[in-house]
Amino acid sequence: MVEGLVFRGRGPDNMKVEAGSLSIPLPSPPLPPRASRLVCLVAAILAFLLGVAVGVTLPLVLARSPISAPLALPQQQQQVEDVVEGASMVVEGGQGITPPLHTWAPPVANSHTPGGSTSSSVTVDSVVVNQTRWGGLDHDAPDVEEGAALLVDEVYWGAAVEAALPKGFPDHEVDDWRKFTRRQAVVRLQEGCGRMQNRLLTFENGTQSCCRYRQNYDQIQGEIFSFYLSRLLGLTNVPPSALGVVRAGAWQWAGVGGQLALAQWAEERPVVMTRFVEGLAPAFIPTPLRSSRRRLHPLDVEERDPRDLAALAELAQWSDLIIFDYLTANLDRVVNNLYNMQWNPSMMEAPAHNLARHAASGLLVFLDNESGLLHGYRLLDKYETFHASLLQALCVFRRSTAEKIRQLVASRDVGQRLRKMFGRHEPDLQDVLPPIPDKSVKILNERLQSVHKQISKCEKMYMNS
Ligand SMILES: *[C@@H]1O[C@H](CO)[C@@H](O)[C@H](O)[C@H]1NC(C)=O
Numbered sequence: 370m371v372e373g374l375v376f377r378g379r380g381p382d383n384m385k386v387e388a389g390s391l392s393i394p395l396p397s398p399p400l401p402p403r404a405s406r407l408v409c410l411v412a413a414i415l416a417f418l419l420g421v422a423v424g425v426t427l428p429l430v431l432a433r434s435p436i437s438a439p440l441a442l443p444q445q446q447q448q449v450e451d452v453v454e455g456a457s458m459v460v461e462g463g464q465g466i467t468p469p470l471h472t473w474a475p476p477v478a479n480s481h482t483p484g485g486s487t488s489s490s491v492t493v494d495s496v497v498v499n500q501t502r503w504g505g506l507d508h509d510a511p512d513v514e515e516g517a518a519l520l521v522d523e524v525y526w527g528a529a530v531e532a533a534l535p536k537g538f539p540d541h542e543v544d545d546w547r548k549f550t551r552r553q554a555v556v557r558l559q560e561g562c563g564r565m566q567n568r569l570l571t572f573e574n575g576t577q578s579c580c581r582y583r584q585n586y587d588q589i590q591g592e593i594f595s596f597y598l599s600r601l602l603g604l605t606n607v608p609p610s611a612l613g614v615v616r617a618g619a620w621q622w623a624g625v626g627g628q629l630a631l632a633q634w635a636e637e638r639p640v641v642m643t644r645f646v647e648g649l650a651p652a653f654i655p656t657p658l659r660s661s662r663r664r665l666h667p668l669d670v671e672e673r674d675p676r677d678l679a680a681l682a683e684l685a686q687w688s689d690l691i692i693f694d695y696l697t698a699n700l701d702r703v704v705n706n707l708y709n710m711q712w713n714p715s716m717m718e719a720p721a722h723n724l725a726r727h728a729a730s731g732l733l734v735f736l737d738n739e740s741g742l743l744h745g746y747r748l749l750d751k752y753e754t755f756h757a758s759l760l761q762a763l764c765v766f767r768r769s770t771a772e773k774i775r776q777l778v779a780s781r782d783v784g785q786r787l788r789k790m791f792g793r794h795e796p797d798l799q800d801v802l803p804p805i806p807d808k809s810v811k812i813l814n815e816r817l818q819s820v821h822k823q824i825s826k827c828e829k830m831y832m833n834s
């Protein structure tokens with residue numbers, strides 16, 4: 370009871386109640402002298418204890434309340450911890466530097482600003498201020514429920530994000546492009562479009578195309594089969610691509626014979642014609658994927674401002690990009706930056722190679738996949754750790770993509786499907802370009818399984834928690 374007084378006592382009123390609950394016999398009229406002395410003694414002791422209680426407890430309570438009171442709510446406490454964890458993740462080049470316990474990166478400010486500062490941190494005072502803001506007092510601020518709605522079944526992007534995704538290049542545009550490149554004469558070849566041997570083509574109606582020419586088949590195969598794979602997965606981020614054959618004497622090339630010679634393009638070579646996309650801006654690796662502790666997990670999504678659907682839609686496209694680049698073992702995008710980060714830690718803040726952002730729609734345009742499937746597979750010994758570390762950082766998926774992966778893993782027929790597409794779309798090139806080799810198909814099947822495993826792992830980890 371005395372202990373109860375010390376801990377629960379809050380003020381004179383309280384203490385009276387506590388005291389009353391002590392079952393001390395009240396002095397009743399006919400009291401024997403011994404009894405009345407006992408009552409006096411007890412009353413004196415009680416009064417002393419009350420004094421101590423008031424003297425000790427009151428200052429304690431008063432001194433602690435301004436700081437500890439807001440933290441005492443369990444939900445808010447949780448949020449501060451999550452945020453602190455987030456901060457240590459974003460602090461750039463985290464090379465073993467654990468951020469001081471009380472630094473904090475605001476969930477909104479660390480978001481998407483291209484090249485934006487990633488090391489923002491503030492002191493305890495601001496935590497208290499901003500934590501109040503994020504603790505649910507301000508109803509405009511995202512709360513936990515809203516954050517959760519960005520995802521369904523824990524690891525899949527929710528309807529709001531899916532609806533905000535740009536449409537990309539739909540099937541009919543791919544078909545149109547294929548027909549167009551067969552009907553139109555080429556009127557000009559200019560330098561441009563990446564590597565030395567590539568050229569920017571202009572067709573007679575003014576439309577332009579980036580045209581890939583290679584001495585070897587495998588980079589042409591890599592690019593066109595990567596494109597087919599993107600369609601099999603339902604990804605619409607790779608610009609429409611079609612094959613052509615260089616024949617100086619044929620009507621299509623007749624007007625540019627001299628320019629073909631200058632470009633040193635040989636006869637009867639297959640080329641990939643990719644629709645030129647205008648209005649492209651640089652694309653940056655999202656902050657959750659930049660540091661060495663990179664990850665894109667449900668928590669990293671829930672920390673985002675749910676009103677910034679454009680930023681979330683870009684992250685959702687990144688979840689597709691990571692899967693696509695893992696499957697094809699594409700080196701030219703993020704893995705290249707990861708690899709170079711060993712020497713230049715700021716690599717991850719530079720624009721990603723072979724990736725662009727369509728400024729008007731927010732579409733991430735996946736460019737130049739020629740290193741995929743063949744060349745990339747040959748270099749797996751050297752780069753697989755980087756590919757794998759990116760895949761393992763990913764625990765949020767588009768449901769449609771995950772579904773396609775599941776189907777391809779179950780049917781194990783990705784090779785047949787790719788070859789069928791090649792036959793159907795490029796009937797005239799069957800003797801000009803070999804189909805995707807068995808060896809590549811075998812590796813692709815293994816990589817599909819790895820992606821499937823990662824998806825299942827994330828489902829297990831988050832759905833049962
Ligand atoms: C903290 O919240 C205040 C008030 O909303 C805001 O002005 C300030 O920028 C926030 N600080 C950080 C680091 O976000």
Ligand SMILES: *[C@@H]1O[C@H](CO)[C@@H](O)[C@H](O)[C@H]1NC(C)=O
Nearest residue numbers: 545549572573574575576577
């Ligand atoms: C060229 O033709 C294609 C297909 O008919 C059409 O979609 C495109 O808009 C045309 N481009 C120009 C610049 O006229």
Ligand SMILES: CC(=O)N[C@H]1CO[C@H](CO)[C@@H](O)[C@@H]1O
Nearest residue numbers: 562563564567581701722737
């Ligand atoms: C065809 C093409 O443009 N390929 C690109 C492949 O990747 C390298 C390295 O990132 C680029 O320099 C090329 O432009």
